[in-house]
Amino acid sequence: MFLAPFGVLFALFFLLPIGYAVYESLFKVRVSGLGLGPNSTVTTFAGLSNYTQVFSDSSFFGGVGRVLLFGVVQIPVMLVFATVLALLLDSVAVRFRRLFRLAFFLPYGIPGVIAAILWSFLYLPGLSPVVAALHGAGFGTVNFLGVHTVLWSIANIVTWEYTGYNMLIIYAGLQAIPVDLYDAGRIDGASEWKIATRIKLPLVASSLVLTAIFSIIGTLQLFSEPQVLRAIATTISSSYTPNLFAYTQAFVTNNPNYAAAIAVVLAIGTFILSFGFLRLVQRRWAGA
Amino acid sequence: MGPAGRRRASPAGSAHVSRSGLLATAFMFVCAVYFLLPAWWLVVSSTKGPSTLYSSEGFWFSQFHLASNLTGLFSYDGGIYWRWLVNTLLYAGLGALCATLLASAAGYALAKYDFRGRQLVFSVILGGVLVPGTALALPLYLLMSKVGLTNTYWSVFLPSVVSPFGVYLARVYAAAAIPDDLIEAGRIDGAGEGRIFASVALRIMSPALVTMFLFQFVAIWNNFFLPLVMLSDTRLYPVTLGLYSWNNEYGQAPQLVSYVIIGSLISVIPLVIAFLSLQRFWRSGLAAGSITL
Numbered sequence: 001m002f003l004a005p006f007g008v009l010f011a012l013f014f015l016l017p018i019g020y021a022v023y024e025s026l027f028k029v030r031v032s033g034l035g036l037g038p039n040s041t042v043t044t045f046a047g048l049s050n051y052t053q054v055f056s057d058s059s060f061f062g063g064v065g066r067v068l069l070f071g072v073v074q075i076p077v078m079l080v081f082a083t084v085l086a087l088l089l090d091s092v093a094v095r096f097r098r099l100f101r102l103a104f105f106l107p108y109g110i111p112g113v114i115a116a117i118l119w120s121f122l123y124l125p126g127l128s129p130v131v132a133a134l135h136g137a138g139f140g141t142v143n144f145l146g147v148h149t150v151l152w153s154i155a156n157i158v159t160w161e162y163t164g165y166n167m168l169i170i171y172a173g174l175q176a177i178p179v180d181l182y183d184a185g186r187i188d189g190a191s192e193w194k195i196a197t198r199i200k201l202p203l204v205a206s207s208l209v210l211t212a213i214f215s216i217i218g219t220l221q222l223f224s225e226p227q228v229l230r231a232i233a234t235t236i237s238s239s240y241t242p243n244l245f246a247y248t249q250a251f252v253t254n255n256p257n258y259a260a261a262i263a264v265v266l267a268i269g270t271f272i273l274s275f276g277f278l279r280l281v282q283r284r285w286a287g288a
Numbered sequence: 289m290g291p292a293g294r295r296r297a298s299p300a301g302s303a304h305v306s307r308s309g310l311l312a313t314a315f316m317f318v319c320a321v322y323f324l325l326p327a328w329w330l331v332v333s334s335t336k337g338p339s340t341l342y343s344s345e346g347f348w349f350s351q352f353h354l355a356s357n358l359t360g361l362f363s364y365d366g367g368i369y370w371r372w373l374v375n376t377l378l379y380a381g382l383g384a385l386c387a388t389l390l391a392s393a394a395g396y397a398l399a400k401y402d403f404r405g406r407q408l409v410f411s412v413i414l415g416g417v418l419v420p421g422t423a424l425a426l427p428l429y430l431l432m433s434k435v436g437l438t439n440t441y442w443s444v445f446l447p448s449v450v451s452p453f454g455v456y457l458a459r460v461y462a463a464a465a466i467p468d469d470l471i472e473a474g475r476i477d478g479a480g481e482g483r484i485f486a487s488v489a490l491r492i493m494s495p496a497l498v499t500m501f502l503f504q505f506v507a508i509w510n511n512f513f514l515p516l517v518m519l520s521d522t523r524l525y526p527v528t529l530g531l532y533s534w535n536n537e538y539g540q541a542p543q544l545v546s547y548v549i550i551g552s553l554i555s556v557i558p559l560v561i562a563f564l565s566l567q568r569f570w571r572s573g574l575a576a577g578s579i580t581l
Contacts, residue, residue, distance in 0.1 A: 001401070002485060003409070006394035006455065013428065013447040014416055020434070021427035085319060094312045102564050103320040106327060109560035113512045113528040114552045117535050118326050121333075121549070129329065129346025164323065168570055192308075213418075221422040224512040231536050243513070246426055251517070259426055267423040274418050 018267070025050050025261035043257075050261035059239035060262065064269075066151065067241050071219040074155040079211055081159070082166035086204075087196050089167070090174040101171070104164035112161060116228035119157045124232055145233040154225045162218070166211040173207035174200060209281050213274045220270045223247070242266045334550040338543060357550045364547055371523055372530040373555065376509070378441070379526050383448035384505040388497055391451045391504075395458020396489050400471060410459065416452030425513040432518065443518040444526070448508045454500040461496035462489065498569045509559070527555045 028046035054060055088094050089101055107115065122128045123144035134142045144153045177200065185195045223243040230236045238252065239245035242262065250259035329346060336344065337353035344350035361369055398410050428447050432438045466489055474484040490497070515529045522533065531551050538544040563570075 002393040002397035002481075006390040006450070007409075009390065009446070009450050010413065010416065010452070013450050014419070014424065014452070015412075017424055017427035017431045018419075020431045024430050085316070088312050088316060091312070094309060094316055096313070096316075100316045100320055101567070103323050105564065105567065106560060107323055108506075109563035110327070110556050111506075111510050111512070111528050111559075113532050114556060115326075117531060117548060117552060118330055120535075122326060122329065127342055127346075127545075132346065160323065160326070168567070172570075217418065217420050221420050223422055227512075227516075228532060228535065243422060247513075247517070250426060250429070256430055260430060263423065263426040267419060270420070270423060271415070271418055 018264075021260040021264055024257055025264050027257050029255070029257060046257070050258055051265065053258065054261050054265050060242060060245055063239050063242040063245050067219055067222050070151060070155060070222065071216060074158060075212065075215045075219060077155075078159045078163050078215065079166060079208065082163045082211065083170055083201075083208070085163070085167045086170035086174060087200060089171055090200070091192060091196070101168075104167055106164065107161050108165040110161070112224045113228060115161050116157055116225040119153070119160070120229055120232055123153055123229075145229070145235060147235045150229065150233050150235045154222070154229065157225050158218075158222075162215070166215070169211050170204050170207045173204035177203050205281075209278065213277060216274050216277060217270055220266065220273065330549060330553050334546075334553045336546070338546055341546065341549075353546075354550075357546050360543065361547045361550050361554070364544075365522075368522060369527075369530065369547075369551060372525050372527040375441075375524060376526040376528075376555070379444055379448060379515075380505050380508040383445055383508050384501050386449040387451040387454055387504040388501045390449060391454030391500055392458045392462075392490065392493055392497055393485065394455045395460075396462045396466075396485060396493070398455070398459045399462035400466065400468070400489075413452045413455050417456055419452075421507060421511040422513045425511070425517050428514065429517040438518050439520050439524065441524060444515050444524075447514065448504075448511075451500065451504045451507070453507075454504055457496055457500050457503075458493065461493055465496075466492050495569065498566065502563075502566060502569055527551070531555070 026046060026048070027043050028050065029041050029043050031041055085100075085104055089097050094100070110118070122130050125131050125141065125143070128144075131142055131144070134140075143149060181199055181203075182195055185199055190198070221243055222241045226236050226240045226244055227247075230240075236244075238248040243266065246259045246262040246266065249255045249262060325347070332347060332349055333341060334357060335352050335354040336350055337356070340350040340353075394413075398406060398413075424447065428443075429438065432443045437443045470488055471484055474488055479487075509526075509528070512528055512532070515526055516532075519525055519529065522530065525533070531548055534544045534548050534551070538548070
């Protein structure tokens with residue numbers, strides 16, 4: 001029927017790979033004998049040992065800790081920024097609204113890899129006008145790629161890319177609010193600030209939840225930006241984020257079984273966090 | 289679309305409003321500079337020659353080398369940049385088109401036909417929305433290498449035509465916008481189910497189709513992990529992966545810096561224009577997406 005073509009492809013390219021990754025993650029490649037010759041490796045059933053290895057792997061947890069720290073700081077900053085921009089765009093006071101909206105949304109039209117390449121030039125000493133300008137302004141030579149700064153340089157790329165997109169989601173929610181509600185508020189003598197915080201924000205709460213969930217998923221899956229910046233920043237290790245670690249395990253260390261286990265843990269973790277967040281806010285609403 | 293006509297300014301305290309309005313406008317201007325400056329740098333830098341790229345003021349023009357950069361870009365490595373553009377169009381454009389058709393049919397079926405397990409199927413698909421493309425790339429690679437499909441067009445194209453979010457949007461839209469009576473009327477007139485879908489449902493769903501296409505296009509175009517793990521033949525690369533590979537090689541070939549810069553600019557120009565002009569479809573889709581959460 002109409003569902004069949006999608007259903008078949010969904011099963012083949014969505015469910016099957018997940019199932020196959022789970023299957024692969026239960027095996028291990030062992031070197032037998034001297035490790036020479038074509039038949040020197042054997043694949044054996046390993047049970048959950050890949051998983052126990054993931055959960056005791058400090059490289060994995062280093063990456064998890066890093067993306068969590070990243071998310072705890074970057075997601076609120078970006079969403080507050082996006083909300084403020086959306087509220088300002090929606091208020092009567094600001095001019096050139098259409099122009100601003102286009103400007104804020106523009107970075108979203110640039111794919112993540114290209115945005116990362118672009119910013120990597122702006123971080124690169126010798127090429128970057130930003131580094132030069134900061135030097136000229138008396139800040140000394142700012143190193144955007146140092147051990148302590150590079151994570152926030154990545155955060156800046158992500159914020160630059162997705163603030164406009166999130167702003168648009170919130171703005172769409174604001175535009176759906178009937179104007180009468182504001183007029184009622186104004187007649188009651190509410191200030192613009194009160195209207196924004198008491199009327200507008202609660203009514204776009206579902207949009208905010210949506211942006212938060214998309215952001216949580218994106219942060220846990222962080223890959224392209226650090227992978228691109230690795231070309232110029234030695235401070236980004238091969239296990240900088242969980243996805244980078246999985247990639248390294250699969251293609252550099254040549255241990256696809258272990259990479260499969262990491263991918264499964266990461267997918268489940270992402271699902272639990274985003275789903276858990278959704279449940280949490282839904283309960284909050286139901287209770288209110 | 290004109291929000292200006294949508295509401296009146298408060299009659300009281302207009303002096304106060306204009307002063308805070310000025311402040312707000314100034315703030316927005318600073319934000320706009322933040323969002324536009326990197327793009328401006330890209331435009332300026334793509335006109336510079338290899339020497340002035342490093343030595344001149346980054347945010348302003350210097351010697352004009354746009355033409356030589358362009359010919360260099362399109363002729364490097366046997367004109368492989370052209371191929372990357374065409375590949376991108378195939379992966380993202382054709383992929384998103386197929387994804388939209390498949391998802392609209394599935395969403396329509398889920399909205400308008402009653403069958404056993406409908407809710408279960410929809411729940412599974414909805415769960416798929418929460419599984420991002422990057423999480424699937426490695427499992428897909430393992431599977432594709434098992435069946436020997438890695439390093440082919442299909443390895444990137446086929447996974448790209450599956451769009452759970454598209455199904456979700458299509459279902460929400462079809463349920464709200466297509467009246468059951470209209471489908472009934474079609475049946476009474478003797479039209480087959482396929483015809484009703486093609487000539488009635490798809491037409492009504494057309495605004496949602498644009499939104500679904502856009503979302504999937506961006507999802508494919510932004511999914512860098514999948515082609516990175518699947519493809520080793522540079523002639524199969526999409527433009528993002530191609531530019532990434534050049535970006536890693538400019539230690540050996542310094543002129544590649546200029547090509548990465550102008551290549552990035554060329555590849556995003558059509559997209560940025562399409563994006564900005566289709567903004568209202570984003571808004572409608574995003575509003576629909578957050579309503580039912």
